Amino acid sequence: MAFFPHLLLATLEGLVTSAVLALTALGLSLVFGVMRIVNVAHGEFFMLGAVLAWAITSAISGNPALGFALALVLSPLIVGAIAWIAERLVLRRIEYNPEATIVATIGLLYIIQQLALTFYGPEARPVTPPFNYRIQLPWFGYSGYKLSIIAASALLLLATWFVLTRTRIGLIMRATQYDRETALAFGIPVGRVYGAVFALGAMLAAIAAVLIVPIQQAHYLMGLDPLLLSFIVVIIGGLGSLRGTVIAALLIGVSDGIISVFFSPTLAKIIATLVVAMVLVFRPQGLFGTATK
């Protein structure tokens, strides 16, 4: 293959990564933005979404599209419910103390990972894509399903943007983010908002995982990479900023795709992680938004 088609392929792969990453990172960003806590178990919600998608699709026989559609609805709902329970049982009781939350979510990470290992097993398992349609480009054929991931992610991001900026629910969330005390004084049930936001963040990760699982198999250890990448995206994009998250996800996803095609994936990861750590070290003020401190 010549250079240009090669680059195009790398860009397309990068766009698919970006689409999934943007959704996952948005979940993390919402939780940090509104609740001011770092959820280290975010990657495990992603993994749980993928594993549940496998369980649901393999339980439904017949047309793969039916099972997949069901997984796309049920899996995020289950993950959201689990996240909500965890928030109510643990995070609320430690009063969202930043460091205690990190420790507690690390605990949650281990618990979810172990349960997945026990009930799902150490194997990586594929999920059948809902449809197989190849789009024939002049140089190579490309999976129509992968392109539909990009479209689905764009739609969901638009929907989230609409909810956040144009609805009453979004207004309540933004008010809580802006000033917790005042929101409470104005009768906003801050506790319930926190529970809902935590569940919503987990659901976004789960949706992203269901979308990606037909091209990347479900595995109980698959959560670490999305977690680190989401941290990276959220840091570069600025927390709580939807536009920043999307731009950063595009930047990271596409450059990761291109670097991985031309260099070793491990080297690509080393460089990306190092660059972002340096960004965080030398430009911390631009990274956690302006509202903190």
Next chain:
Amino acid sequence: MSGDGTTAKVYALHAAVIALLVALNFILPEYHHGVLARVLVLAVFAMGYNLLFGYVGLLSLGHAMFFAAGLYGAGLPLYHLGWGVPAAFAGGLGAGFVVALVIGLLALRTSGVAFMIVTMMFAQVFYLTTLYFGEWTRGDEGLVLQQQTRQVALGSGTLDLTNPATRYLLAVALFAAALFATLAIVRSRHGRVLVAIRENEERTKMLGYDTFANKLAAVVTSGVICAAAGAAYALLFGYVGSTFASVQYSILPLLWVLLGGAATTLGPLLGTLFMYYVIDITSGYTSAYMLVVGLVLILLVLYFRKGVLGTMRERWVRWLP
């Protein structure tokens, strides 16, 4: 805190702990003897972590990097260049010092949550680097250091690090050194400044202390102690692998310290010992040890924030350092 009576009591307590550990060398059955040697080395790792987390209040999720720096700093020259044991141990300490200094200079520009994320990322870079140079490190599979390379010529005889009793006593010696070093640091002026930084950094700065220099010194000391544990682990147990650089080994010292009691000198040993046996015993019944780790972490932050010794100090033994 001060008063001559307390000082004597503190030193007596620590000396008694060391004496007990030495005595156990002659009493313990073989299996537990081996386990305790390992626990002591890992407890040194936890003590290094505790210095930064407990006393300075900096939550790092990257300490596996310092442990692994010691591990590789000692293991690689021994394996590839044929260095002797003392030189390899010094190599481990040197590697830990350099890594901790660089990371400290960079990461201390941030604080709080950003500090945690930055240290986690640097540790991930370190971990991936050990995989990338798989030609020399053999990645996850790791290197096994042969018995004949782990011997020191000492006068007429040789000190064989693979001998269980030698290994155990060396582990106790390292533990004692780290314990008294920690004790000396936290009782010194520098140690008091560190606690002041934990309690209120702005105020400490206002009182005229250079908080950055103090924190950097703490990161470097903490890194070197962890590297000493890593180097000792490589030399005593003869295995060097990437697993020790993974994020799991950054989380474990946090767990041990929280359990034993952050900002207590003996807490790390207690936490490491307890957790090691909990995992050891539960893995006899089930393979679900991660579940145990997770539950313990959550229960600790929910109900037992100060850990075993922290709670004891609060309730009964006020003089506990």
